[in-house]
Amino acid sequence: MFNFHYRLERYSIRFAIMVVIVASIGGFVEIAPLFTIDETVEPAPDMRVYTPLELAGRNIYIREGCYACHSQMIRSLRDEVERYGPYSLAAESQYDHPMLWGSKRTGPDLARIGGKYSDYWHVVHMNNPRDVVPESVMPSYRWLGRNELDGKDFALHLRAQQKVGVPYTDEMVENAINDLLGQAKPDSDVMEGVLDRYGEATNLRDFDGDPTRVTELDALIAYLQILGRLTDVAHQNPVMKKLGGQE
Amino acid sequence: MEIEERDKYTGHMTTGHDWNGIKELNTGVPNAVWIFLFISFVFSVICWILWPAWPLGDTYTKGLLQTDQLKRVDQVVERAIDERVVWTNRITGLDYGEIQSDPGLMQIVRENGGRLFLDNCAACHGEKGEGGPGFPALKDGAWLWGGTPEAISDTIRFGINSEHENSRTSEMLAFGRDQMLARGEIIKLTDYVQSLSHASPDQEARKDDIASGKALFLENCSACHGENAKGNIEMGAPDLTDSHWIYGGTRETIFKSIWNGRKGHMPSWQGRISEVDQKILTLYLLDISVEER
Numbered sequence: 001m002f003n004f005h006y007r008l009e010r011y012s013i014r015f016a017i018m019v020v021i022v023a024s025i026g027g028f029v030e031i032a033p034l035f036t037i038d039e040t041v042e043p044a045p046d047m048r049v050y051t052p053l054e055l056a057g058r059n060i061y062i063r064e065g066c067y068a069c070h071s072q073m074i075r076s077l078r079d080e081v082e083r084y085g086p087y088s089l090a091a092e093s094q095y096d097h098p099m100l101w102g103s104k105r106t107g108p109d110l111a112r113i114g115g116k117y118s119d120y121w122h123v124v125h126m127n128n129p130r131d132v133v134p135e136s137v138m139p140s141y142r143w144l145g146r147n148e149l150d151g152k153d154f155a156l157h158l159r160a161q162q163k164v165g166v167p168y169t170d171e172m173v174e175n176a177i178n179d180l181l182g183q184a185k186p187d188s189d190v191m192e193g194v195l196d197r198y199g200e201a202t203n204l205r206d207f208d209g210d211p212t213r214v215t216e217l218d219a220l221i222a223y224l225q226i227l228g229r230l231t232d233v234a235h236q237n238p239v240m241k242k243l244g245g246q247e
Numbered sequence: 248m249e250i251e252e253r254d255k256y257t258g259h260m261t262t263g264h265d266w267n268g269i270k271e272l273n274t275g276v277p278n279a280v281w282i283f284l285f286i287s288f289v290f291s292v293i294c295w296i297l298w299p300a301w302p303l304g305d306t307y308t309k310g311l312l313q314t315d316q317l318k319r320v321d322q323v324v325e326r327a328i329d330e331r332v333v334w335t336n337r338i339t340g341l342d343y344g345e346i347q348s349d350p351g352l353m354q355i356v357r358e359n360g361g362r363l364f365l366d367n368c369a370a371c372h373g374e375k376g377e378g379g380p381g382f383p384a385l386k387d388g389a390w391l392w393g394g395t396p397e398a399i400s401d402t403i404r405f406g407i408n409s410e411h412e413n414s415r416t417s418e419m420l421a422f423g424r425d426q427m428l429a430r431g432e433i434i435k436l437t438d439y440v441q442s443l444s445h446a447s448p449d450q451e452a453r454k455d456d457i458a459s460g461k462a463l464f465l466e467n468c469s470a471c472h473g474e475n476a477k478g479n480i481e482m483g484a485p486d487l488t489d490s491h492w493i494y495g496g497t498r499e500t501i502f503k504s505i506w507n508g509r510k511g512h513m514p515s516w517q518g519r520i521s522e523v524d525q526k527i528l529t530l531y532l533l534d535i536s537v538e539e540r
Contacts, residue, residue: 029301029302032302033302033304033307036302036304036305037302037304037305037306037307038305038306039306076316076317076319076320077320078320078323078324078327081320081324082324082327083366085519087317087320115410115514116367116514116519117370117371117514118371118511118512118513118514119512120381120511120512121370121371121382124380124381125370131379131380132370132371132379132382133369133370134374235518237321239321239324239325240321240324242325242328242521243324243328243521244518244519244520244521245517245518245520245521245522245523245524245525246518
């Protein structure tokens with residue numbers, strides 16, 4: 001056996017190829033079964049998709065690098081579930097492309113931030129986090145409230161999501177730009193149909209306190225307010241219900 | 248390359264490489280490394296047997312210990328809930344007055360309430376409940392919706408202008424933006440509202456404006472804020488005569504409040520915080536607001 005290895009190491013190209021083959025066996029055994037094992041993603045029949053505005057917010061979240069300091073993944077540990085809520089399940093991020101679980105927490109976990117604070121709080125916090133949390137080290141994101149949301153290619157975004165398996169209907173793709181603006185413009189003619197397409201529970205309101213424009217801040221807050229609320233599946237666990245007083 | 252050559256000083260073989268007379272020794276791997284390698288192989292085989300390891304199509308080997316980390320966290324959390332039952336039962340069972348007169352229980356309320364407050368409430372209301380622009384202070388004893396334990400507990404449970412079906416609802420109309428009052432009228436109203444809590448230096452000069460502001464107030468504002476501007480806890484209308492302000496008491500912010508209206512939002516905490524924790528928070532709030540006064 002040692003002679004075999006001795007010979008193997010003599011020719012660098014052959015050795016490099018063997019290294020790649022052996023390393024890929026590890027990947028094959030660890031990753032490939034996740035596509036076949038039926039416990040990987042829990043069934044979540046009530047799961048809804050991100051609206052175009054929320055998806056735009058998600059893109060801004062990625063653009064600004066929020067994931068570098070905030071995770072979106074509550075681990076199955078007592079201190080985490082007591083602080084943040086029920087631990088994250090795979091089903092909850094099944095429409096996340098790419099997923100934003102993260103592991104670095106300079107700021108708190110955001111997996112269940114949706115609905116925890118008011119829109120106004122988010123507006124103040126994005127403009128200057130120290131106005132509401134004096135010891136915060138988070139940078140200010142003032143420009144989000146000034147930048148008008150650029151959504152002209154949003155139908156293509158939805159089409160791309162559709163290609164990787166998110167169940168957007170063709171009707172949703174066709175109305176992408178309309179719905180993108182409509183969700184943050186209540187009582188306008190563009191809001192027609194948003195609820196029909198994305199469900200009654202969709203947050204339909206002006207998020208950033210400026211009803212005249214749809215800004216990047218509207219999109220980001222719409223996204224933050226939906227985190228952890230796309231499906232109820234994580235809250236079905238009886239112990240988690242007891243912890244949150246849902247019994 | 249194939250020359251077999253033994254170094255005469257160390258007794259090891261050489262690799263056969265030769266750099267200007269310097270030859271590379273082909274020293275074997277030390278025994279200690281072999282031993283540790285062997286131990287780690289044995290260790291991993293034991294792990295495969297005890298814990299979940301190998302994929303088998305649509306399932307996987309579960310291991311002899313049947314470890315499931317999701318079940319484990321459920322057990323640990325449930326055990327912790329059971330351990331707390333000793334005092335959570337007393338807090339659930341006793342009424343507010345009884346708990347407040349029990350120093351032992353109030354100690355628990357302060358410890359747990361402080362932690363709950365920091366996790367859930369401090370982001371808006373401040374770490375000590377001092378509030379901030381747009382977020383009411385909780386330690387000053389000026390309660391918008393009433394300061395009884397039941398009223399505070401309802402506010403926590405249902406929220407204000409929240410998505411909960413029993414939410415408290417309150418909205419100050421946008422008198423300027425929605426063209427219910429002219430700009431000049433709102434300026435007079437601002438003068439009057441400001442004069443209620445503190446006299447400005449030019450109070451005398453503005454006497455007429457304040458008087459007509461008062462007439463406008465009785466006509467437009469008294470339905471919610473009351474004729475004496477003392478507010479109404481039924482509607483969450485703030486007292487305008489005291490020194491507590493949510494959005495600020497300067498002329499500019501008062502004008503802005505009247506012009507654009509206000510509609511504060513507090514989320515409902517039902518489903519996020521258990522009922523006993525809501526009760527602890529209520530007691531904690533009563534405790535810190537008493538300290539302030």
